[in-house]
Amino acid sequence: xxxxxxxxxxxxxxxxxxxxxxxxxxxxxxxxxxxxxxxxxxxxxxxxxxxxxxxxxxxxxxxxxxxxxxxxxxxxxxxxxxxxxxxxxxxxxxxxxxxxxxxxxxxxxxxxxxxxxxxxxxxxxxxxxxxxxxxxxxxxxxxxxxxxxxxxxxxxxxxxxxxxxxxxxxxxxxxxxxxxxxxxxxxxxxxxxxxxxxxxxxxxxxxxxxxxxxxxxxxxxxxxxxxxxx
Amino acid sequence: xxxxxxxxxxxxxxxxxxxxxxxxxxxxxxxxxxxxxxxxxxxxxxxxxxxxxxxxxxxxxxxxxxxxxxxxxxxxxxxxxxxxxxxxxxxxxxxxxxxxxxxxxxxxxxxxxxxxxxxxxxxxxxxxxxxxxxxxxxxxxxxxxxxxxxxxxxxxxxxxxxxxxxxxxxxxxxxxxxxxxxxxxxxxxxxxxxxxxxxxxxxxxxxxxxxxxxxxxxxxxxxxxxxxxxxxxxxxxxxxxxxxxxxxxxxxxxxxxxxxxxxxxxxxxxxxxxxxxxxxxxxxxx
Numbered sequence: 001x002x003x004x005x006x007x008x009x010x011x012x013x014x015x016x017x018x019x020x021x022x023x024x025x026x027x028x029x030x031x032x033x034x035x036x037x038x039x040x041x042x043x044x045x046x047x048x049x050x051x052x053x054x055x056x057x058x059x060x061x062x063x064x065x066x067x068x069x070x071x072x073x074x075x076x077x078x079x080x081x082x083x084x085x086x087x088x089x090x091x092x093x094x095x096x097x098x099x100x101x102x103x104x105x106x107x108x109x110x111x112x113x114x115x116x117x118x119x120x121x122x123x124x125x126x127x128x129x130x131x132x133x134x135x136x137x138x139x140x141x142x143x144x145x146x147x148x149x150x151x152x153x154x155x156x157x158x159x160x161x162x163x164x165x166x167x168x169x170x171x172x173x174x175x176x177x178x179x180x181x182x183x184x185x186x187x188x189x190x191x192x193x194x195x196x197x198x199x200x201x202x203x204x205x206x207x208x209x210x211x212x213x214x215x216x217x218x219x220x221x222x223x224x225x226x227x228x229x230x
Numbered sequence: 231x232x233x234x235x236x237x238x239x240x241x242x243x244x245x246x247x248x249x250x251x252x253x254x255x256x257x258x259x260x261x262x263x264x265x266x267x268x269x270x271x272x273x274x275x276x277x278x279x280x281x282x283x284x285x286x287x288x289x290x291x292x293x294x295x296x297x298x299x300x301x302x303x304x305x306x307x308x309x310x311x312x313x314x315x316x317x318x319x320x321x322x323x324x325x326x327x328x329x330x331x332x333x334x335x336x337x338x339x340x341x342x343x344x345x346x347x348x349x350x351x352x353x354x355x356x357x358x359x360x361x362x363x364x365x366x367x368x369x370x371x372x373x374x375x376x377x378x379x380x381x382x383x384x385x386x387x388x389x390x391x392x393x394x395x396x397x398x399x400x401x402x403x404x405x406x407x408x409x410x411x412x413x414x415x416x417x418x419x420x421x422x423x424x425x426x427x428x429x430x431x432x433x434x435x436x437x438x439x440x441x442x443x444x445x446x447x448x449x450x451x452x453x454x455x456x457x458x459x460x461x462x463x464x465x466x467x468x469x470x471x472x473x474x475x476x477x478x479x480x481x482x483x484x485x486x487x488x489x490x491x492x493x494x495x496x497x498x499x500x501x502x503x504x505x506x507x508x509x510x511x512x513x514x515x516x
Binding site: 024025042045046049050052053056057060061064098101102105106109110112113114117118120121122140175178179182183184185186188189190191192193194195196197199 | 255259302304367443455488
């Protein structure tokens with residue numbers, strides 16, 4: 001049994017989902033309303049969470065005697081100085097600290113994780129007992145090398161060697177194709193996920209009611225030319 | 231109207247209104263949710279490795295769990311998140327959960343509650359603080375994670391419910407990234423996997439499992455090949471494969487036939503669009 005508050009939340013979610021998807025008929029006030037509600041609610045919720053985090057990880061340590069935490073609170077507050085032109089220069093200092101720390105932290109580990117380990121990952125055995133693994137490993141080695149060779153612009157490949165960068169280009173195209181296909185799949189999964197939610201037995205009748213209501217409102221809007229059909 | 235201006239079937243196909251395309255897609259995606267079309271679902275090596283690693287975690291071990299699901303990615307990976315918690319609770323593995331995205335703590339809590347409900351009597355024996363701890367939202371993305379993995383208690387002294395970490399039995403002997411048996415990174419589409427790998431596997435050598443949405447899946451296959459992660463779930467399809475291995479047909483499995491049919495429709499549209507375009511070009515050349 002769903003409690004009334006959760007049920008009300010589900011009904012609001014169903015109505016807003018259908019209102020958002022009405023965007024597919026064109027940009028119109030019904031979809032814009034849902035969009036504005038989403039932006040407002042998300043901003044409010046995330047702002048509250050951020051304040052709660054500052055209280056927990058910034059203010060609480062200061063209150064318990066770790067006074068050096070006050071530096072992070074001051075730097076964080078300085079971010080708000082960008083809201084006024086005369087004080088905007090002050091926000092560059094916390095930004096510099098954030099960027100510098102982020103860059104330093106990332107670079108230290110990136111050399112190993114994103115460079116050396118990835119290179120090591122392409123040095124694969126070709127004589128395992130499983131023939132398919134051997135073929136996969138061989139393909140991985142050849143395609144990695146040719147894709148890298150494709151980016152050597154300072155040397156012109158002539159004769160039979162022209163095949164190497166060409167194979168590299170095909171490898172990259174195949175990778176882009178896989179990424180594009182996966183992106184389409186991702187969008188489908190969003191729709192299907194919402195579809196599953198709308199078809200939940202507890203709310204399916206309300207979903208149909210909301211759909212009819214939205215379509216009727218849009219039909220009236222288009223008919224009376226209050227909304228432009230394009 | 232002259233005969234030459236008459237639109238051919240190919241012209242009509244090429245000029246089809248986008249709303250009609252949306253209509254076809256809607257039918258293809260929602261239809262199978264109403265009328266079930268069972269399709270075979272082979273389990274890939276990525277998911278098998280993911281499942282087998284989870285099954286190999288010894289009872290009593292503590293795993294770190296990054297949850298970054300949001301409203302948009304919960305339908306795809308939410309079912310798998312619940313499934314992982316079921317697997318961990320069933321095996322008496324303890325978990326410490328944190329979220330690098332502000333929206334996510336509520337999704338982690340929901341998944342835990344669903345897992346406990348599914349486990350019935352076994353679930354009723356699980357206690358907060360003993361079997362799992364929720365640290366809540368940790369700001370600062372990579373720098374925040376680095377600080378957290380260097381010393382959890384230096385970043386926060388209390389969990390998301392305001393309880394002191396030192397009072398929670400699951401947090402005993404856990405303070406850095408190397409104290410975890412493994413880290414499960416349920417990223418959604420937050421794009422955070424590379425920094426997770428950099429700051430956890432790269433620094434401490436802690437094994438990692440990753441679940442991402444299908445659009446990010448191809449990006450992380452190389453990490454699996456390099457051994458930096460031990461298993462990979464990609465979107466609802468990967469979650470459905472995990473459900474198959476767990477012998478539970480859940481929400482992810484329900485999506486697979488709809489996704490397959492959607493794929494067929496988009497392929498048909500691509501084909502028709504290209505045929506229409508080539509036909510138009512051929513006639514212009516004549």
